[in-house]
Amino acid sequence: MEIINFGKGYPANVLLPHTLMQKACESHLQEEKKLFLHYGHKQGEEKFRELLASFLQQNYKTAIEKEDLLITCGASQGLDLICQHFTKPGDTIFIEEPSYFLVFKIFTDRGLNLVPINTGKNGLDLAELESKLKAHNPVFFYTIPTFQNPGGTTLQEEQRQKLVALSEKHDFLIVADEVYHLLDYSMRSPFPFCHYSKRVLSLGSFSKILAPGLRLGWIHCCSTLLNKMLEDSVLGSGGGFNRFISGQVYSFIKLGFQQQHLKLLIGSYRLRSGALYYFLTTILPDVICSPPEGGYFLWVELPKGINAQQLLERAKKHGVTFHPGYKFSTQKKLNNFIRLSFSFYDCDILEEGIRRLAKCF
Numbered sequence: 012m013e014i015i016n017f018g019k020g021y022p023a024n025v026l027l028p029h030t031l032m033q034k035a036c037e038s039h040l041q042e043e044k045k046l047f048l049h050y051g052h053k054q055g056e057e058k059f060r061e062l063l064a065s066f067l068q069q070n071y072k073t074a075i076e077k078e079d080l081l082i083t084c085g086a087s088q089g090l091d092l093i094c095q096h097f098t099k100p101g102d103t104i105f106i107e108e109p110s111y112f113l114v115f116k117i118f119t120d121r122g123l124n125l126v127p128i129n130t131g132k133n134g135l136d137l138a139e140l141e142s143k144l145k146a147h148n149p150v151f152f153y154t155i156p157t158f159q160n161p162g163g164t165t166l167q168e169e170q171r172q173k174l175v176a177l178s179e180k181h182d183f184l185i186v187a188d189e190v191y192h193l194l195d196y197s198m199r200s201p202f203p204f205c206h207y208s209k210r211v212l213s214l215g216s217f218s219k220i221l222a223p224g225l226r227l228g229w230i231h232c233c234s235t236l237l238n239k240m241l242e243d244s245v246l247g248s249g250g251g252f253n254r255f256i257s258g259q260v261y262s263f264i265k266l267g268f269q270q271q272h273l274k275l276l277i278g279s280y281r282l283r284s285g286a287l288y289y290f291l292t293t294i295l296p297d298v299i300c301s302p303p304e305g306g307y308f309l310w311v312e313l314p315k316g317i318n319a320q321q322l323l324e325r326a327k328k329h330g331v332t333f334h335p336g337y338k339f340s341t342q343k344k345l346n347n348f349i350r351l352s353f354s355f356y357d358c359d360i361l362e363e364g365i366r367r368l369a370k371c372f
């Protein structure tokens with residue numbers, strides 16, 4: 012029996028556009044000649060940033076300037092770059108509870124203290140955030156504002172504006188990890204965070220809209236913040252990050268493949284997310300979960316008395332696994348939750364996974 016792993020937070024092989032990528036690479040090597048083989052601009056090749064800005068503008072439905080984009084090797088590297096240039100060891104940052112578990116170590120490796128702020132289906136607890144500002148002086152608040160990992164939740168417009176007002180009053184930055192923003196299945200999400208303030212560093216990534224193996228992403232922010240990162244010594248010595256791959260992706264966007272692929276992803280994930288939600292709530296009616304609106308994940312509250320870690324041990328014996336909630340908590344709490352990803356499997360396997368899970372309850 013092959014294990015069904017609901018922990019896989021990445022695209023299925025069939026959703027990686029191998030043939031289109033091959034065409035883009037061929038076209039790139041023929042058309043663009045040697046440009047992308049040279050050392051590059053620290054901020055990323057201007058031609059690429061210009062095209063990326065127009066792709067983002069079309070999909071974000073708000074103005075994006077090429078001057079406000081810095082090309083990175085993905086959101087993870089972008090986050091580390093932000094820590095390097097805006098924090099020092101011993102500084103405090105605020106982080107949503109729950110949050111993306113692999114980011115914790117990026118922050119602690121930089122010597123940062125993490126202070127959790129609760130977030131859930133009713134949104135971010137802004138009163139808690141405000142009260143904690145009295146005791147702490149955070150450099151930034153790290154948020155995954157749209158289709159959160161793991162919660163699937165989206166910070167609504169009013170909360171975004173209140174958060175911006177607090178950041179101005181108390182002088183902290185907002186680091187908005189927006190890697191799921193474009194995977195919108197309900198078409199109701201607010202604008203990306205830079206739309207609301209110049210105190211925001213927004214992270215985007217081709218990992219979620221094209222392929223994680225490319226290691227290509229961007230930071231979107233105002234020139235004052237961006238110039239600070241351009242002082243980076245690695246950029247100074249080596250030129251822009253991941254220049255050659257940005258050339259391949261340039262052709263991928265230019266040929267119209269990125270827009271086409273995004274449409275395919277949205278259609279496929281909408282179907283998968285709806286199917287997983289349906290199977291979960293019909294086969295396991297005692298769990299609590301909100302209908303998915305975007306991103307990759309369902310965040311599932313277990314019935315009283317069921318512990319996620321114990322459930323996982325039983326689940327492994329039935330051929331199914333997932334990430335237990337405590338992984339997403341800086342305090343190792345939330346063990347009454349589990350995270351299920353729908354990005355990797357077809358609907359029939361998602362159903363089989365839930366049937367296996369049901370045997371463990």
Ligand SMILES: Cc1ncc(COP(=O)(O)O)c(C=O)c1O
Binds near residue numbers: 084111218
């Ligand atoms: C919220 C969040 N940020 C960042 C990443 C990693 O992005 P990248 O592959 O661009 O480093 C992920 C991947 O799962 C994620 O969920």
